[in-house]
Amino acid sequence: MASATYNNVHSDGRQTARINIDVLVLTRITSIEQKMEQLKHNYTQSLMYIRCIENSSASECDQFLIQQCPERWVLNNNQCYFFSSVHETWERSQNICKSYEADLVIITDSTKQAFITKTIANDYFWIGLTDVEQENQWKWVDGSRLESRFWHCDQPDDAFGGEDCVFAGYIGPCTPEPGQVLNNWNDENCAHVQQFICEKKPSLVRMQLPL
Incomplete structure (x- = not known):
């Protein structure tokens, strides 16, 4: 009986650990995706701003300002x-x-x-x-x-x-x-x-x- 109880606890613990790892990996992947999306947005805006500056004054290119979060x-x-x-x-x-x-x-x-x-x-x-x-x-x-x-x-x-x-x-x-x-x-x-x-x-x- 003691052995069976130990096996059940061991099995549950292993399953819980696996779920926690899956959640951690998913969280990290989501964070990386968000950072990549922000970098992509900033890069696109940067190129558009540079092209505008080459043909206009800086004051006419404010629509290409980069959005920035803390x-x-x-x-x-x-x-x-x-x-x-x-x-x-x-x-x-x-x-x-x-x-x-x-x-x-x-x-x-x-x-x-x-x-x-x-x-x-x-x-x-x-x-x-x-x-x-x-x-x-x-x-x-x-x-x-x-x-x-x-x-x-x-x-x-x-x-x-x-x-x-x-x-x-x-x-x-x-x-x-x-x-x-x-x-x-x-x-x-x-x-x-x-x-x-x-x-x-x-x-x-x-x-x-x-x-």
Whole structure:
């Protein structure tokens, strides 16, 4: 009996380690892809700026300024994103984003939801959606009402009452319908701690041409 118990534990431990390694590799691959995409974007903009400078004055070429995000932020589709490694309450998360001159992420279309879903890899991250002011009246942190919805198939459920804040990355017991693979939002008590995603506009940096 003791031997069988040991074998089961050993098998579970080995499976867990393999899953953790897979998640780590996926996270690294995603990070590399994001960095390559940013480098590709900057390189393209640089070439366009240089060609413009050759034929125009610098002031006429501002449309080719390079978008730049702070260190540890990710540039995607003209926005900068910060994916935290620490866990905070929803309110504390929003306050931290504010300190970065940002907000918790606002997701208004499937393109952004797909990017978020791919990046967080089924981990839980607060987003900027809440109905704390009025139950079932969901609003984003900028005051706009919820339009595009990516709720998991059994959510929101306000389980136990007081689930007024939303996180992405949820995988629940129900099976999403075909075509709803991006649906991973869940309502949660705002006092719970999760990782979080901040969002802000990138800085615009003028190309420094070589002498």
